[in-house]
Amino acid sequence: MAEGGRQQAQGCRSAAAQPGLFPGSFCPLPVPAILRAVSAPPNSPVRPTPQLLAALLHPVHASPLEAIMDTQPDLAFYLKDIQGRYVMVNEVLRRRTGRALKGDLLGLTAAEVFTGDTGERTRLQDEQTLLERQELHDVLEFYLTGAGEPIWCLTDKLPLIAPGGEVLGLVGFSRDLPTASRHPDFPRVASALAYIHAHFAEDLRLRDVAAQVGLSTDTLERLVRRVTRLTPKQLLLRVRFEHAVRLLRGTELSVSQVAHACGYSDHSAFSRKFRMMAGLTPQAYRKRLREMGEK
Template identity: 40%
Template sequence: METDSPHDDARRALGAGIADPFFAEALFDALPDVVFFVKDEQARYVVVNQTLVQRCGQRHKSALIGRTPAEVFAHPFGQTYMAQDMAVLAGDSDIEDQLELHLYPNRDPGWCLTRKTALRDAHGRIVGLTGVSRDLAMADKKNPAYRKVAAAVTLIHEQYGQPLHLPDLARTANMSVAQIERYFLRIFHLTPRQMIIQTRVDAASRMLAGDASVAEIAQACGYGDHSAFTRQFKATTGLTPSQYRQLSTGRP
């Protein structure tokens, strides 16, 4: 039979002694590049930081508290975030570093990595969820491996419309597969696959402002299958390509 470690005892004692379980709210208010939130069993906001308030085009936290994402964000973004929340609250799975493209109130796009995890009571029952959404940081150009990895990034940016495989990226950077995966995370805070997705969705977003058909854009961005492109685009932006075109340009 396992016994609690002194570490577990210390955590329990400290937790019992903290008057405000949401003490982290003030800390997250000081992080302008991180969205932080806590939601109840109905996915209603209970705690938010100031960054989230600003991203929603609001001035005060009271504009969000007690409301769900579907009530806060424009359609269909709110419905997408709500579906994520309900899956986490149902115990299906947590969301870990989901690459997402957001449209801010002024319609400027911004990339982030989102995490959501269920909150459980002492009996293991899910009682809510908490999450963060981090703006993608600038590349760490001081890393000694930056120049090697940058060669692989250049390949992605120049040939995103072609099939791109990890071994090819590794050879371009003169690294092993394990090395290039490790250095991508250290330097860009993304996996190589996430950067490929980001580059393709960025390109598709620009093309959707023009007159090319969705099928033509899918082909140009390296997706031989129109439906695969639509699935990936929606998983990343919360919108289908057609919905994104209408929202960003005002035309179907």
């Protein structure tokens, strides 16, 4: 990593002086290397030209990629360098962090932007991608609004790897989950979703749900994924933790009682899962609500 830091430092002065993708004084990703990393493989029949990639990632004025991502209302998008610092973000991510300008995020790590467990969770994900080269796909998480309401999303992170094999940084997306009832196939899966909502505290199996609604397990799984964008396992997890949030907000039940009501016999396992998805423990969530004067 120290070697990569020295290589970046050599290119900082000229790159930082150019407007567009990397405003500010921090050291950006090496642009020529990014162009190689995101281009098609050598044996591809169609390859974007270096000029086209340069116009996309490092234009004269502002990045069209960033502009396009700004038009996506339910998608948080970001690029990070090898040290996990933001080098490009879109408007959704800016709003989630509460910053006044997108530029306020550039050069910062997730641990500097998100406090407490949320920053730690994001930092560990970044290390998986940057240091271990792991691709993260459809990681189910939720973040909290200013009023403490959970917003569910699926997160993907991919390492940007140059042809020479070095990791240059990562690209990430976090997509808010849509309302299932708006999907045209919702009527076909509505009874299954209703059954899951009614029996989420039980030891549910996909085959049992499928039998209840008269569908094969393969058909049910395909419909659930199409309508909710979640696997049946992820859907059950979401339903359980939505109920957990309601109980933490609206009752004085202990965390152990909340865990049991949501299908967990081990409250420690429940707390670990809650922290993994929300970025804070159930106790910390309840404390935040009290500090906001909701209880």
